[in-house]
Amino acid sequence: MSSTGTGLRAAAAAGGKPGTVAGKDVAARPRDTASTQGRDTRDGWLFLLPYLVLFTVFVIVPAVFGLWISLHDYDYTLPEKPFVGLDNYTGLLTGDSPFAAPFWSGMQATAIFTLASVPLLLVLPLAVALAMNLRFRGRNFFRAMYFAPYVLGVAVVAVLWRYLLDTNIGLVNSYLDAVGLSGAIPWLTQLPWAWVSLVGVTLWWTLGFNTVIYLAALQDISPELYEAARMDGATAVQRFRNVTLPGLRPVLLFITSVTIIASVNMFGQSYLMTQGGPGQDTRTAIYQIAETGLTSFNSGVASAMSLIFTVFLAAVSVAVFYVFRDRDAR
Amino acid sequence: MSTVAAPRTPPTPRTAQSPEPARRGTSSRRVVLYVLLVVLTLVFISPLIYMLTTSFKTTAGAAASTPQWIPDDPTLQAYESILGTSGTPVVRWLVNSLLAATLQTLVILVTASMAGYALARVEFRGKKIVFGVIIATLFIPPVILLIPNYLIVGRLGWLDTLAAVVLPGAAGAFGVFFLRQFFLGLPKELEEAAFIDGATRWRTFRQIILPLSRPALVTLAMLSFLTNWNDFLWPVYVLFSPENQTLPAGLSTLQNANAVRYDLLMAGAVIASAPVLLLYVAAQRYIVEGVGRAGLKG
Secondary structure (H helix, E strand, O other): OHHHHHHHHHHHHHOOOOOEEOOEEHHHOOOOOHHHHHHHHHHHHHHHHHHHHHHHHHHHHHHHHHHHHHOEOOOOOOOOOOEOOOHHHHHHHHOOOOOHHHHHHHHHHHHHHHHHHHHHHHHHHHHHHHHHOOOOOOHHHHHHHHHHHHHOOHHHHHHHHHHHOOOOOOHHHHHHHHOOOOOOOOOOOOOOHHHHHHHHHHHHHHHHHHHHHHHHHHHOOOHHHHHHHHHOOOOHHHHHHHHHHHHHHHHHHHHHHHHHHHHHOOOHHHHHHHOOOOOOOOOOHHHHHHHHHHHOOOHHHHHHHHHHHHHHHHHHHHHHHHHHOOOOOO | OOOOOOOOOOOOOOOOOOOOOOOOOOHHHHHHHHHHHHHHHHHHHHHHHHHHHHOOOOHHHHOOOOOOOOOOOOOOHHHHHHHOOOOOOHHHHHHHHHHHHHHHHHHHHHHHHHHHHHHHHOOOOOHHHHHHHHHHHOOOOOHHHHHHHHHHHHHOOOOOOHHHHHOHHHHOOHHHHHHHHHHHOOOOHHHHHHHHOOOOHHHHHHHHHHHHOHHHHHHHHHHHHHHHHHOOHHHHHHOOOHHHOOHHHHHHHHHOOOOOOHHHHHHHHHHHHHHHHHHHHHOHHHHHHHHHHHHHHO
16 A cells, blocks of 8 residues: 555646656556446446445335335235325325325415515525625624524424423513513414414524525625726615625525425424424424324325425425526526 | 626636625724624524523523523532433433434445545446436435335334434435535546556545545535434434434423423533534534535535
């Protein structure tokens, strides 16, 4: 290992000069023969093999298996798993299935949460990022502070806020009391407060993530553009509309998609903070799918639910892409 | 208006710091800015401080209706109670979480770097198809795989074991895609020189590619560790025994106990967040800038 190792490192060090390396002509490399191609094919698959094993067992097989399960009355605790065709789907779509009502209630909860959280998660981080984009001392410190909650897991975040939002002993209500507002708000046990809490906590948790992405994009906009705009007498609002927003467009598509995907997959906040309540009002689609498939073991119905959920998500994604498509492209 | 012709942003040279110069930033504006920044900092950080101080309260202190930021009589009672041998096996959860996150990170680093290298640098038959399939799965919502993976893990006999929270999660395509992109950006000359010296693929990969890729590997390692450490839905359903929980899943069982004891919950939350917060403090730049870059590429 030692001799070739140093040789390689020397070659690596000399690699800055293209054309010749260590006195040898690069064009003469023996890499185009049939045997090299054969070796490349072998090497390529060998390098891929470890990942492909995992990928096949835990991504490809389950993707196909999930489809197959959804066509069966699949309960793994029972010996018989009869084929039922599209019954799981039609039962959910027509409302005939006893699982239909809880499923659509979950879909509705997910829709409410997404519609309430995504606009806030797109606008507020942009405002913070614009402030952070000014030149001032301690920028990186503040950026690090705002991002900090994001590195925590949903379990810590939800457990912490369940305590802070407790109706009787929570910090939030005690401060509301202290400033003279009614301090007995049932943050986690009644609507609409439960939604306010779930959205607010999610905002607290993930605002820093979107801010950091906006900020990187803002810093990528050339200062000359602002300079030129200013020389042309553009106001701050005009600069925002004509320099900042166009410069952010590529990242807007990314951030919108990522935020929507995160919101439609909401589970932990509701599971831990409201237990899906009051009643089942904040039990999201993911929560419902997991309970149906993994607690009641109705795997067939739960798989059908997850595929219907995916169709909805795909439709939303197409709509988002359509909204953010490059209108100037000809 | 028409003079501000900027909607087609030309490719700009990336300057290290190019914020809009706050040239008209008078001192009073500056004060307003700093007040806002500090208020926001309090919003994000004070709940964490309250979590920490509550973990040193007595059970009664944690349940007091007037909040105490600094406990009257600080005590280690909550930690003694959850870390002691008699009560909840939080030490086991900590070990399980550390093992799961570390093992999964290692599996991802090894498999994703090899696969990413093959897809970035090796020309072989079937490469386009494999790459297309792998990339396509980035767009599959994870919930599609939830039920079937549970059944597969059950069939493998892995329910309620460490393997269940290590291996399925390592199969995601993100790491492969991330490292492939990084490898594509490395200069080819170094590898070609190595091949001329008679080095094999494996040797080139180990001794040239991997050392050059340290920043990308560190970023991926940290993202993988954080993701696994914080993962919640999957461990909640695939782990059942009290001693086999990871910290997040275990916390949820603490919370579901009949009488919620917030001193215990906050101590558990501190233990679950300490490693990631320390990692964050140590590697803040890697994490924050890695996230920012992800956005620019998207």
